[in-house]
Amino acid sequence: MFKYLALTIAVEVPVYFLFERKRIAFTILILILANCFTWPIINILYQTTNIHLLILESGVTITEAIIIYFFLEQRFSKALLISLIQNSITTFLGIWINHIKL
Amino acid sequence: MKLNKLSFLFLFLFIKLTSSADIALPKNQKHYDTKYYFANVDSFATHTFYVKKSANNKTYKIKQDAAFLLKVNGSTGEEKLEVWSVEKKSKEKSNSFTLTTQKPKEPVSSSTNYIAITFYFDKSNKLNYKQTILKPDCYNKKQFIPFLSFNNTDDSFKKLMFISLFSMLVLISVFISTKMKQRTVYV
Numbered sequence: 001m002f003k004y005l006a007l008t009i010a011v012e013v014p015v016y017f018l019f020e021r022k023r024i025a026f027t028i029l030i031l032i033l034a035n036c037f038t039w040p041i042i043n044i045l046y047q048t049t050n051i052h053l054l055i056l057e058s059g060v061t062i063t064e065a066i067i068i069y070f071f072l073e074q075r076f077s078k079a080l081l082i083s084l085i086q087n088s089i090t091t092f093l094g095i096w097i098n099h100i101k102l
Numbered sequence: 103m104k105l106n107k108l109s110f111l112f113l114f115l116f117i118k119l120t121s122s123a124d125i126a127l128p129k130n131q132k133h134y135d136t137k138y139y140f141a142n143v144d145s146f147a148t149h150t151f152y153v154k155k156s157a158n159n160k161t162y163k164i165k166q167d168a169a170f171l172l173k174v175n176g177s178t179g180e181e182k183l184e185v186w187s188v189e190k191k192s193k194e195k196s197n198s199f200t201l202t203t204q205k206p207k208e209p210v211s212s213s214t215n216y217i218a219i220t221f222y223f224d225k226s227n228k229l230n231y232k233q234t235i236l237k238p239d240c241y242n243k244k245q246f247i248p249f250l251s252f253n254n255t256d257d258s259f260k261k262l263m264f265i266s267l268f269s270m271l272v273l274i275s276v277f278i279s280t281k282m283k284q285r286t287v288y289v
Contacts, residue, residue, distance in 0.1 A: 001258060004125045011125075030276070036269035040262030043127050047259075070277065094125035 004094070009035045011093065012086040019082050020074070027072055034067040053091070053100065061087045133203040136215040137171045138183065139236070140164050146221065149187040149196075156182040171214075174203050187221070187229050196229040207235045 013031050020027070038060045045056055061083045068079035094100065143151055144166045151164040157176050162168075164185075172181040186198035207215045216236035224230050 001127060004127060008125045030273075033269045033273050033276070037266050037273060039125075040266040044259055044262055047127065067273065071273070071280075090125050097125070098127065 005035065005039050007093075008039055008090050011090050015086045015089060016068075016082055019078070020072070023072075030067065030071045034064050037067075038063055053095075057087055057091045132205075133174050133180070134206050134213055134215050135171060135173050136201075136203045136217060137169055138201055139167060139169045139216070139218045140221075141167070141218045141234075142220050143168070146187070148190055150190060151185065151187045151221065154184040156184070172201065172203050185219075185229075185231075196227075199229070199231065 009032055012035060013028055016027065016031055017024075042056045042060050045051055046053060061080070064087065065076070065080040065083035068074050068082055069076045072079070074082070140151065140153075143164050152161055153164050153168075153170060154161045155170065157173070157178055162170075170183055172183060174180055180203055183201040184198050185201060187196045188194065189196075201219070204215050204217070207217070218234040218236055220232045220234065222230055222232065
């Protein structure tokens with residue numbers, strides 16, 4: 001189960017560094033924590049409720065954008081763009097790997 | 103630019119190698135305990151209905167509105183019900199059918215499915231049935247309808263909640279310590 005969390009982090013961290021390469025260790029720490037915070041919640045909600053995956057992913061995108069905005073000090077629009085790209089990649093990767101029907 | 107290419111290559115290789123991924127896990131497709139209600143037994147005055155539970159190998163006569171719970175993890179494994187009828191006059195036994203536990207049915211509100219069975223005889227006089235998913239009581243208009251309802255309290259979910267809460271606490275701590283440092287610098 002946790003391999004999916006590891007894979008999510010492994011995909012999202014390099015994507016962030018395509019936009020910004022400052023304070024690398026701190027950035028990695030924040031992105032790992034952000035994913036460790038959002039990934040379990042989305043999976044619990046996805047498994048136990050009937051909320052559509054894309055709605056859940058939208059919530060995750062906004063939450064991670066807020067974390068990037070506050071902790072990594074990006075403009076909110078840039079934080080939202082980074083988070084949107086990160087989560088779009090991982091969402092569709094997840095749909096492809098797990099054959100999830102939307 | 104070179105670094106960008108390298109990171110793309112690393113990303114691609116990693117995905118290919120692990121190939122199995124805010125990557126959602128596939129939906130849980132395991133069966134739930136299922137409770138069957140027999141809704142129209144009294145409509146067949148000429149027949150008596152029977153059910154055999156695999157859990158204890160006992161045969162029961164079905165009465166109107168009788169209910170049988172099938173457990174996924176019963177003492178003998180996944181439980182089943184064999185159902186048939188006997189015509190009262192001729193004592194002729196009909197064909198039988200088997201009811202088993204089922205995957206979660208909408209609306210998901212607990213870890214048990216509630217299903218009503220309605221018998222009927224088809225043109226060739228074979229015993230058949232229709233099933234209707236029953237809505238749990240909480241869906242009554244008079245009662246409170248939760249916005250979210252959880253149906254799984256597995257240990258793995260507790261672990262996930264723990265990881266999420268722990269990460270949130272660490273994030274808050276990092277945020278507070280960063281703000282404290284900034285304040286010290288200004289002072």
